[in-house]
Amino acid sequence: MVTPGAAHAPTGNIRLLIADDQALVRGALGALLSLEGDLEVVGYAGNGDEAVTEAQRLRPDVCLMDVQMPGLDGLEATRLVVAACESTRVLIVTTFAKPGYLRQALEAGASGFVVKDTPAEQLAEAVRRVHAGSRVVDPALAEASLFEGANPLSEREREVLKYAGDGLTAPAIAAEVFLSAGTVRNLLSAAIGKVGARNRTAAARIAQDKGWI
Amino acid sequence: MVTPGAAHAPTGNIRLLIADDQALVRGALGALLSLEGDLEVVGYAGNGDEAVTEAQRLRPDVCLMDVQMPGLDGLEATRLVVAACESTRVLIVTTFAKPGYLRQALEAGASGFVVKDTPAEQLAEAVRRVHAGSRVVDPALAEASLFEGANPLSEREREVLKYAGDGLTAPAIAAEVFLSAGTVRNLLSAAIGKVGARNRTAAARIAQDKGWI
DNA sequence: CCGCCCGCATGACACCTGTCACGAATTCTT
DNA sequence: AAGAATTCGTGACAGGTGTCATGCGGGCGG
The missing domain is CATH 1.10.10.10 (Winged helix-like DNA-binding domain superfamily/Winged helix DNA-binding domain)
Structure with missing residues (x-):
């Protein structure tokens, strides 16, 4: 039985924070993941600053983070979330499969990297694997990142x-x-x-x- | 009781087709809209050509259409869907609030135009209004379209x-x-x-x- | 303390860009 | 059928771009 008022109710559910600057996408992702019995969306953020603030407040197990957001971008937000919340793993969910993004995401401490071309059914599984401590990265993108991810520009x-x-x-x-x-x-x-x-x-x-x- | 095998079961539900090139977004939108008791997602399409084909096959009440898709874009697909399926209304759901897009969408016969900044809760309502015959367009975007929507380029x-x-x-x-x-x-x-x-x-x-x- | 490296700046040169005038051919309208 | 408009092409000119060499000042390492 769940103790009322417990900071982190030991329900076994994976608690999620979703950060995306598009409200519709954010809400839709929330709806999709809420269909899974073991996933619980506990918060939303519309930009990088909010993502950091909400992560610190809610201490989610996994934070789904878009990259391109106004103000603080998702990569910098990832760095801050990872630094501030030891128990929170970050799964990047982005539109563009850019080798540079993947490299920067991993350098920032992200545990996973998923592009929005991924079938919806695979997102929940990616969340679970990240929560379990696995790395979730498309192998082809990882290879591209090795050769093209390194930014040659000063x-x-x-x-x-x-x-x-x-x-x-x-x-x-x-x-x-x-x-x-x-x-x-x-x-x-x-x-x-x-x-x-x-x-x-x-x-x-x-x-x-x-x-x- | 629904007659088994009826081409269009007279359940009263609004039948939807969702066209977006990003599988994750497509699936998430489907999950979001399926939560509504009166909305029924009957098909998905990953590009403009598929959208036209599936619309002709399924005859949905409303087709949610992204604009930027590979191959046939959503604006041209809208034109074809509207021409081929009298009973199908098209609601554009796009990332970018571009005046030119809105103008072209309306010229193509779209009944509504929603950007992905819209709160998720409003999408279902927009679908219902489009289905009911109303126009769904952000007034500010409509005004911008009047002045900037017209393409000056040959x-x-x-x-x-x-x-x-x-x-x-x-x-x-x-x-x-x-x-x-x-x-x-x-x-x-x-x-x-x-x-x-x-x-x-x-x-x-x-x-x-x-x-x- | 000295030498090397890096970032910034200047100047010269060849090439590219943007503008403009003009003309020819095609298409459209009267 | 004739005139107007549009599209395409050429050439000239001024300004912008890309490259390269060179130099200066500051920071760093030996």
């Missing part, structure tokens, strides 16, 4: 390449990052070379696809 | 701008679309002017954000 190169991808000129980027236009062009040129593109627009697209920016 | 301009957004040079684009490099530059210049950007990269980004490409 912090500054990533910074200027993001702006270039939005169409800003070198002088405009220079104003944003407080460097000279010539330095920005040198950084862009280096980034273009590392990514193997023919210009800054293509470089930004490739880096984004790989999860490097 | 067919050719859209075509070359997409390539430019991926970083292709004018000669490379010319090879893809079978025009001269000079013509491509003229088309890009016209598109840049219409969109109000300072270069092709920014123009591609703006057009994509507005749902024009």
Whole structure:
């Protein structure tokens, strides 16, 4: 019998926190997982900051975390959740199978990585395996991550390449990052070379696809 | 009592088809909507072609349709479903609140347009209202669509701008679309002017954000 | 203390981009 | 049938891009 008011009622259920910036997806995932008898959704978060706050408050067994969220992104939120809640394991649930994302997720301490192409039936199983201490990662994605996951760009190169991808000129980027236009062009040129593109627009697209920016 | 084998059992339930290229999202939406006593998910589709085929086979009351799907996109699929199945209403359920998407969706015959930021509780209600013959559109998005939804770009301009957004040079684009490099530059210049950007990269980004490409 | 490395900056050069004017061919409207 | 509009193409010019060499200052390691 469950003791009323117990901080963590020893019901045997796996307690879940779901973090996704899209309310519909968040709610739908909650509905899906609640159908499983042994899974219990105890909280929701709409962005990275909320995810950290709610994880600290609720101490869920598993936190399902999207990557691209406004403000604090899911990778940084993962790092903070893992650091603050020893008993909480993080399962990344993301739209894009980007090698860079997987690598960063594992470096941040995530226990699993699932893309939204995965059949719905497999999500509950992934949650259970993560809770049991297993790693859950698509093998093909893991292999891609080994070769492509490592980000070849420096912090500054990533910074200027993001702006270039939005169409800003070198002088405009220079104003944003407080460097000279010539330095920005040198950084862009280096980034273009590392990514193997023919210009800054293509470089930004490739880096984004790989999860490097 | 339901007659066994009846093509459309007269149960009073609203029969749904869910089209989304992400299996997890598709399944989760199905789980969410199945919780409602009067809604019945009768089929799923992972792309636009499947959506059309399944709609013709199942004759659902409402089809939930994502926009960005591989192959036939959700807007074109909507057009075909509406043309082929008189009794099926289409509710667009998409990630991006792009004015151009809304306009194209309504032009394609969609009865509703919901973004995935919407609270999960409102989805079932939106389905019921669409089924009842109502239009379901966020008023703010409708207003934005009036001013920004109309695509100012010609067919050719859209075509070359997409390539430019991926970083292709004018000669490379010319090879893809079978025009001269000079013509491509003229088309890009016209598109840049219409969109109000300072270069092709920014123009591609703006057009994509507005749902024009 | 010295040498090396890294980040930032400048300048030069070749090439690409964006704009504009003009013309030819095709299509559409009157 | 004729005129207008649209699409495509060419050429010229100014500005932006990408590459490369070089130099300076600060930090780090020996």
